[in-house]
Amino acid sequence: MTAQGDPYTYEKPLWRVILVGFLKWTTxxxxxxxxxxxxxxxxxxxxGPAPTFNMAGTAMRGVEVRSTWVDLKDISPHLxxxxxxxxxxxxxxxxGFDLKEIQKAMQAAENGGDLRGASTISQQTAKNVFLWNGGGWARKGAEAYFTMLAEWMWSKPRIMEIYLNVAEWGDGIYGVEQAAQERFGVAAKDLTPRQAAALAAVLPSPNRWKIDGNYATGRRNNKIQALMGMVRRDGLDKCVVGP
Structure with missing residues (x-):
């Protein structure tokens, strides 16, 4: 007790005050x-999504952003x-995650090959809508988090619809409707199998691989056309376009 009869006061250590405050605001x-x-x-x-970080980055480089939204029902099943x-x-x-492809990519890297991508369409959609291009564990972690949310809250057709509307096809072109009109002069619903394969061929690097471009892109186009028959035959597209 103090001389006035008051109990002794207890002052918390400074480190404890800081720690409690940090935990509180972190929570x-x-x-x-x-x-x-x-x-x-x-x-x-x-x-549907607002303009994405990628679109903003394109605009900041002085490139005009062109984008036209189109519903999935108005996109060719060929695409x-x-x-x-x-x-x-x-x-x-x-x-949301293709564990087999991730394992293949890791094995290829361990055997001395280049570390190839194993991102699914769901992961690419999450990145394109909520995040930005580039690496780093923080962005990869955020991508995984948003991928899980998208798979939980959105249907497969909705994921595909958003993906095809926010994907970049080079030169400031975002979305398949804009790409189809500018590259081939047709609506997305009227794309032929060859045109669809040509668009898909540049997706890994749309600003480096041109739709009407080089030999490597042409070979990839031909390979995709061959695989499209397998996709239809084996029903790999049934969750989007039906049986």
Whole structure:
């Protein structure tokens, strides 16, 4: 007791005050991020995405961004088969991540080959809508998180629809409708198998590989056309275009 009869006061150590404050604000920040990200994924599932980081980056480089949204029903099934054939043949079977392709990529790297991509269409959609191009573990972690949310909240047809509308086809062209009109002078619903394969062939690097471009792109185009028949025959597109 003090001379006035008051109990002794206890002052918390400074390190404890700092730690408690840090944990408190970290919890608030993480909780806010989780709530906002859930709301964002849910909302986009119904309304469609706003302009993406990639579009903003293109505009900042002084390139005009051209984009026209089109519903999945107005996109040729040839293009759906082409992108499944070229980008993600297990799209209808996996839940966001293709573990077999990831394992193959890791084995190839261990054997001295280049580290090739193993991203699914779901992962690419999450990256294109919510994130930005580039590497780093933080971005990869965020990509995995948004991929899981997209697979949980969106249907496979919705994932494909958003993917085809936000993918870049080079020179500031975003979305298949804009690409079909500028490259071939047709609507997305009227793309032929060859035109669809030509569009899918440049997706890995649209600003380096041209649709009407080089020998390597032409060979990839021919390979995709051959695989499109397999996709249809084996029903690898059934979750999007039906049986």
């Amino acid at each position: 608030i920040a993480v909780g806010s991020f989780l709530i906002l990200s859930l709301l964002a994924v849910f909302t986009i599932g119904w309304t 759906v088969r082409a992108v499944i054939a070229s980008e993600d043949q297990n799209f209808c079977a996996h839940e």
